[in-house]
Amino acid sequence: MGQPVQRVEDQRFLRGLGRYVDDVDTGPGTLHAAVLRSPHAHARILDIDVEAVLDLDGVHAVYTHDDLTGPMAEPLPLLIPHPALTHGRTQHALAKDEVNYVGEAIAFVVADDRYVAEDAVARIVVTYDVLPPVVGLEAARAGERLVHDDVPGNLAARLEQEVGDARAAIAAAPHRLELDLTIERSACMPLEGRGTVARWEPDLDRLQLWTSTQTSTGVRAAVAVKLGLDLGQVDVITPDVGGGFGVKVVHPWPEELLVPYAARALGRPVKFTEDRREHFISSAHERGQVQHVEVGFDDDGRVLGLDVEFWHDNGAYTPYGLIVPIITSTQLLGPYKPGAYRVVFESLYTNTVIVTPYRGAGRPQGCYAMERTMDAVAAYLGKDRTEVRAANFIQPDEFPYDHGLVFQDGRELEYDSGDYPASLEKLKELVGWDDFPAYQREMAAQGRRVGIGLACYVEGTGVGPYEGAHVHVETSGKVKVATGLTTQGQGHATVFAQLVADELGVRFEDVEVVTGDTRRMPYAVGTYASRAAVMSGSAVHLAARRAKEKALRIAADALEADPADLQIVDGVVSVKGAPDSAIDLGTVSVLSNPLRYAFDEASKAATQFSVGDNSLPPVPEDEEPGLEGKDFYSPPRATFASGMHAVIVETDPETAEVTILKYAVVHDCGHLINPMIVEGQIHGGVAQGIGGALYERMAYDESGQLLNASFMDFLMPYVTEIPDGIDIDHLETPSPLNPLGIKGAGEAGVIPSAAVFAAAIEDAEGLAIRAMPISPSDLHTLRLSQEHPR
Amino acid sequence: MKPAPFDYVRAASVAEAVSALAGDPGAKVLAGGQSLVPLLSMRLAAPSLLVDINEVPGLADxxxxxxxxxxxxxxxxxxxxxxxxxxxxxxxxxxxxxxxxxxxxxxxxxxxxxxxxxxxxxxxxxxxxxxxxxxxxxxxxxxxxxxxxxxxxxxxxxxxxxxxxxxxxxxxALAPGAGVAFDEIARRHGDYAMAGAAALVDGDAVRVGYLSVSDVPTVVDLTGVPDDELGEAALARLEPMDDIHATATYRAQLVRVLTARVVAAARSHAAAHDQQEAR
Incomplete structure (x- = not known):
């Protein structure tokens, strides 16, 4: 632990040997699916005519809602209900009577190949009664048009939390400010889209399903219920996943149900591989919010009262409940402790793609609101922006710090540990904060505009309820580890192996990790919320400890020693100080199983040892055969990682192009398991954040058509748009909540992007930045509006 | 994202390609395919016949x-x-x-x-x-x-x-003493530009061509226009478009900036070119 161990996954990934869902080969009889999707943002379906499809060669089945029976015909589940979600709505696997966004699934065609399936889709004739759509938060709030007839005001939910009396505190404060802020939509955009393959095994009466998901156990439970199968009849296997970033935690997607439904009905394997346009218009987006902030503060910039209202665009349905706006409303506070805080949000329907967590999951919006406010307070008082922040920090001796709010997991928002003043000092040093004004003046003298910004965040990571792990020492001495959550590129096979090697005392290369296979670990939750290292890492550590305890017990018996005198090094148990008195872990594994068929060398070697108590049964009560350890980790609440980013940008006075001159990150995720992997997560997060701040948006027109549904027009940054170097420094304040003292690191890099770029561009331009992302064209427009104020 | 069905011929000569095109009003020529193939995959184009000219000899020179x-x-x-x-x-x-x-x-x-x-x-x-x-x-x-x-x-x-x-x-060919320059501004490296300009300066003659500004490639003669009026003179002849990446107003600004840049660069190139010729 703590070493920058090279990722064991990279050989495969870098050489093109990764194996993704589309690579799963279920044989020549496999059929391929395509989906007819709504071309309208809002319409009633009057008729679906599939006549022209039926005589097309190679088509095996066409499903519309009318063809679905039982639970399949019901709406998809609302995964995370909440009392405030008074008007939660979910779509059907195939649209029933009405469509509410461009891209909503209407019909599902299964054919010999995807080409024929798409030909068939093109032949289906749907008669629509096109309805006026609701696009954008302004239209949603106006409530003149409704997305769902039975949801007045398009209001899915309204939630208010308050600590103290924020409005009174603001009214009584020496200084007051108001800010109106907007932030636009983006999306996860994993390079591998969604995909599902299913094979019904009639001989075994069971279903095998491969799917590109962040929760194989969740998909398994959903598929079992929807298809009327017992859980024990369904195996879900998650092979390599080419990126998730949140969108693949949503489940079940319509195709995740329709593929196995068709596979069972047709008796043939069925595959669905989403294409890029489908991913844009029928998976999920995030980020779109409008915010109104009122703040009251004293002469030092201490926030005495903070009152935030925001409006959250949840798209056409709410399958993932209120997780995103709840996170915005609670994590907005970051490292600060306002005197009083009130937050109220409305989650509103629009006729657009659903909104579900995308890396950061509501935090980028919250960070943006809070950090824009801090900058505005500093500007108002004429104080250094770092001073105003420092005046509001929770101090190191105040942990655990309870904000008095309820977090996304339904538990109290209580920070476990952190050291924000130390982080800020490191960041100022790393970016050269104090030297910047001189540099800025020097550049200005040359006609160049440079600006610096910073942003701080706190991220609740490692939310429950639990993860488990199973560690099995084979008679070969190799160690097989299984944990149920999935992997979408994080390097779990490396870090979990590191943890097992450390705890069990085996060589790193002897440990093999499997994730996301319900056959190996049927109890699991999933990979989201920066929880894998904390949750499965802790479970793996605990399971390895159990295996170790058992190994020592058996070895002590075999070596006639006290377990306390034994050590395990490189897979060999020996008596400390007496290296000749030793036994391989593989041999211990043989001894752990009374059925000692001598198939291998370890079994032969085991014959020299005698273990067990002849007065007891071969497997005594409370014992199990085999050298295995299984354990679960379930924390009382989330653990809170934190960080601070700073960026120096240059803006072109003529073209308004923004160039990144320096990007600095100070990050605290407790103890580091593998610093190289943590830095990789930061690099990826920063890159994704640059995309969200400077390049990406979802360009919906007023009729609800997504105008940039391709990688040509949705400007995900290339490596050429990302700075060559990102300066990173770590702080390690361990979490007291788990045995390893770790906190999550997966999402952090993307959280402060909108805030930090807004701050830096504002500093360079002397213009208030209130809307993100910002393109050169947007910045030019903003410049003109300041030159010619209306 | 799979193309609709189409027929395919691999032409062995230009004449064969021409006759295939003549025989099918829905036919399209396939060369490098960098524009056509994405259009096919998105089903934005659905030609009945693709006439592949990649095997026609003598066309790559x-x-x-x-x-x-x-x-x-x-x-x-x-x-x-x-x-x-x-x-x-x-x-x-x-x-x-x-x-x-x-x-x-x-x-x-x-x-x-x-x-x-x-x-x-x-x-x-x-x-x-x-x-x-x-x-x-x-x-x-x-x-x-x-x-x-x-x-x-x-x-x-x-x-x-x-x-x-x-x-x-x-x-x-570039005339002796003439100079050229090219510049464009794109959102990302390698993207279609939001606007681009190419300049050709030959003696007093100054001409500038623009891409991504209007819906056809447009060339403007700026001969005799004072340097500080180049951009406005060009804009008097152009109608910059609005799209999701750039407003018309911003495009106009890019026209100003690019025009000044490419004309200046083409003049320097002409001067250097001149010296080279002289040597």
Whole structure:
């Protein structure tokens, strides 16, 4: 632990040997699916005519809602209900009577190949009664048009939390400010889209399903219920996943149900591989919010009262409940402790793609609101922006710090540990904060505009309820580890192996990790919320400890020693100080199983040892055969990682192009398991954040058509748009909540992007930045509006 | 994202390609495929027949002629960009090609294909117009030469007849003492530009071509315009478009900036070119 161990996954990934869902080969009889999707943002379906499809060669089945029976015909589940979600709505696997966004699934065609399936889709004739759509938060709030007839005001939910009396505190404060802020939509955009393959095994009466998901156990439970199968009849296997970033935690997607439904009905394997346009218009987006902030503060910039209202665009349905706006409303506070805080949000329907967590999951919006406010307070008082922040920090001796709010997991928002003043000092040093004004003046003298910004965040990571792990020492001495959550590129096979090697005392290369296979670990939750290292890492550590305890017990018996005198090094148990008195872990594994068929060398070697108590049964009560350890980790609440980013940008006075001159990150995720992997997560997060701040948006027109549904027009940054170097420094304040003292690191890099770029561009331009992302064209427009104020 | 069904012929000669095109009003020529194949996959184009000319011999040459450099229909962007002859005879072609998409696309895409695809956002059509080049085409009625000024009829619309195949393009040589420059501003490296400009300065004559500003590649004569009025003079002749990446107002600003930049750069190039000639 703590070493920058090279990722064991990279050989495969870098050489093109990764194996993704589309690579799963279920044989020549496999059929391929395509989906007819709504071309309208809002319409009633009057008729679906599939006549022209039926005589097309190679088509095996066409499903519309009318063809679905039982639970399949019901709406998809609302995964995370909440009392405030008074008007939660979910779509059907195939649209029933009405469509509410461009891209909503209407019909599902299964054919010999995807080409024929798409030909068939093109032949289906749907008669629509096109309805006026609701696009954008302004239209949603106006409530003149409704997305769902039975949801007045398009209001899915309204939630208010308050600590103290924020409005009174603001009214009584020496200084007051108001800010109106907007932030636009983006999306996860994993390079591998969604995909599902299913094979019904009639001989075994069971279903095998491969799917590109962040929760194989969740998909398994959903598929079992929807298809009327017992859980024990369904195996879900998650092979390599080419990126998730949140969108693949949503489940079940319509195709995740329709593929196995068709596979069972047709008796043939069925595959669905989403294409890029489908991913844009029928998976999920995030980020779109409008915010109104009122703040009251004293002469030092201490926030005495903070009152935030925001409006959250949840798209056409709410399958993932209120997780995103709840996170915005609670994590907005970051490292600060306002005197009083009130937050109220409305989650509103629009006729657009659903909104579900995308890396950061509501935090980028919250960070943006809070950090824009801090900058505005500093500007108002004429104080250094770092001073105003420092005046509001929770101090190191105040942990655990309870904000008095309820977090996304339904538990109290209580920070476990952190050291924000130390982080800020490191960041100022790393970016050269104090030297910047001189540099800025020097550049200005040359006609160049440079600006610096910073942003701080706190991220609740490692939310429950639990993860488990199973560690099995084979008679070969190799160690097989299984944990149920999935992997979408994080390097779990490396870090979990590191943890097992450390705890069990085996060589790193002897440990093999499997994730996301319900056959190996049927109890699991999933990979989201920066929880894998904390949750499965802790479970793996605990399971390895159990295996170790058992190994020592058996070895002590075999070596006639006290377990306390034994050590395990490189897979060999020996008596400390007496290296000749030793036994391989593989041999211990043989001894752990009374059925000692001598198939291998370890079994032969085991014959020299005698273990067990002849007065007891071969497997005594409370014992199990085999050298295995299984354990679960379930924390009382989330653990809170934190960080601070700073960026120096240059803006072109003529073209308004923004160039990144320096990007600095100070990050605290407790103890580091593998610093190289943590830095990789930061690099990826920063890159994704640059995309969200400077390049990406979802360009919906007023009729609800997504105008940039391709990688040509949705400007995900290339490596050429990302700075060559990102300066990173770590702080390690361990979490007291788990045995390893770790906190999550997966999402952090993307959280402060909108805030930090807004701050830096504002500093360079002397213009208030209130809307993100910002393109050169947007910045030019903003410049003109300041030159010619209306 | 799979194409609709289509028939396919691999032409062994230009004549065979022409006859295949003549025989099917829904036919399309496939050369590098960098524009056509995505259109097929998105089902935005559904030709009944693809006439693949990649195996036609003799179309990939890049040759220096008396009046300029001739680029064959199958010469890939990368090959043209790598050509020292091209760089020497007409450096604007090389300058502009460096901005065409990414290396992998340049390895497959053809320069002539880009010319006749007639995309106002592409680099090469405006270069051909600015230089007063031409395209050689062959159809059922025989061969003819289309001057660049007569080639572009509208957005994605060239004056080639349905049964005509472009076989080569001629980029006229840079005159002694003349200078050229190219610049564009794109959101990301290798993207279609939000706006781009190419300049040709020859003695007092100043002409600038624009891509991605209007819906056809447009050339403006700025001869005699004072330096500080170049941008406004160009804008008087252009109507910048609005799209999701740039407002018309912002595009106009880019026209101002790019015009000043490319004219200045072309003047410096002319001066350097002059010195080189003198030596």
């Amino acid at each position: 890049v040759t220096v002629e008396e009046t300029g450099v001739r680029v064959g229909a199958l010469a890939r962007h990368a090959a043209v960009l790598d050509s020292d002859d091209v760089r020497r005879v007409q450096p604007l072609v090389s300058l502009a090609l460096a901005h065409v998409a990414h290396a992998t696309i340049r390895n497959r895409g053809t320069t002539v294909g880009s010319l006749v695809h007639a995309d106002a956002a592409a680099e090469m059509p405006v270069v051909l117009r600015l230089l007063g080049g031409s395209v050689e085409v062959e159809g059922s009625a025989g061969r003819r030469t289309i001057a660049a000024d007569d080639l572009y009829l509208g957005p994605l619309e060239s004056s080639l007849a349905h049964d005509e195949v472009a076989v080569s393009a001629l980029f006229p």
